[in-house]
Amino acid sequence: MQINTEGIVLRQSKAVGGKKVVTLLTKKYGKIAVGTTVAHKSKTKSALALSPFTLGNYQLFKNRGYYNMDSAEAIKSYFAxxxxxxxxxxxxxxxxxxxxxxxxxxxxxxxxxxxxxxxxxxxxxxxxxxxxxxxxxxxxxxxxxxxxxxxxxxxxxxxxxxxxxxxxxxxxxxxxxxxxxxxxxxxxxxxxxxxxxxxxxxxxxxxxxxxxxxxxxxxxxxxxxxxxxxxxxxxxxxxxxxxxxxxxxxxxxxxxx
Ligand SMILES: [Zn+2]
The missing domain is CATH 1.20.1440.120 (Recombination protein O, C-terminal domain)
Structure with a gap:
């Protein structure tokens, strides 16, 4: 099931087998753990949305109770x-x-x-x-x-x-x-x-x-x-x-x- 929600990254855990788990506080689903292959150090739009203190829009896919991130886009970064x-x-x-x-x-x-x-x-x-x-x-x-x-x-x-x-x-x-x-x-x-x-x-x-x-x-x-x-x-x-x-x-x- 494809879902879309605004969210904020609460925590990132280390990659296991090239995959990271990001804990998001989302507007629609509360706190959820999401698997992602988006490398947060890269310069892509999706990577920016995984930085701390950023409000983002997240496209997720939910399968058998697990969330995976398809893409992400930063709405606002609180750089200060x-x-x-x-x-x-x-x-x-x-x-x-x-x-x-x-x-x-x-x-x-x-x-x-x-x-x-x-x-x-x-x-x-x-x-x-x-x-x-x-x-x-x-x-x-x-x-x-x-x-x-x-x-x-x-x-x-x-x-x-x-x-x-x-x-x-x-x-x-x-x-x-x-x-x-x-x-x-x-x-x-x-x-x-x-x-x-x-x-x-x-x-x-x-x-x-x-x-x-x-x-x-x-x-x-x-x-x-x-x-x-x-x-x-x-x-x-x-x-x-x-x-x-x-x-x-x-x-x-x-x-x-
Ligand atoms: Zn008393």
Missing amino acids: IGEDVGKYMYSSYALELLDRLLPEEMSMSSIFTLTVNFFEAMEKRKSGYETLLLALEIKLLRKLGIFPRVEKCTCCERTDNLEFFSIEDGGVICSFCKVNKQDRLIYDANFGMIDIIKYFDKKPFKEFEKLNLKEETASKLQKVIKDYIAFHFDLREMKSETLLNIAVDNKSDDKSQ
Whole structure:
């Protein structure tokens, strides 16, 4: 069966017997693995569509549950992402996260659109890349049905004194419930994180194009979200995370100079 869909390359695996497997996030079919003989280092149109940070149109053939790529064409390449080390690292992290979190063949065009919006905004940005990553992560949690509880204490349901965030309980807890907990994975939420989470959840992604969280706030929130995702999805350290840590180290080096 011949099919056609827009998509984004999430990952490429090494060639086996001259054939490569490309993991695509597609608009119509969700995340799918596609076999291809298109050499991505060549200068052809199809090869460009297999580059990272590219929105492409893919002609696929589905046979006995396997997808093969007939041809591909780049619709838009987000070149600026590949040219800036910070943009590159936060965007690589986003792609790896999508790859790890999304089940295969679960069609959710809204996640595809979210990813395209993320690329669009990242391409234009001059700073505050982590803000965009956070917005993507929070919207993704909502779409995947594991959004944290932020309106009421997850233990006693009260709506005031919500001063902590418990990874294990999956949301905010009040200062009274906190007293009885020895849990290591409880964070102080008094840095505006609940309002930020709600804001990212409610507003459309395009409104974040000019938004820039303070660096310290963004990295605090990123730590909470990272632990939350790791705990609820059972994720181990991601490859691109090592890159992110290097980026953060370099940033602090810059400051001390
Ligand atoms: Zn409580």
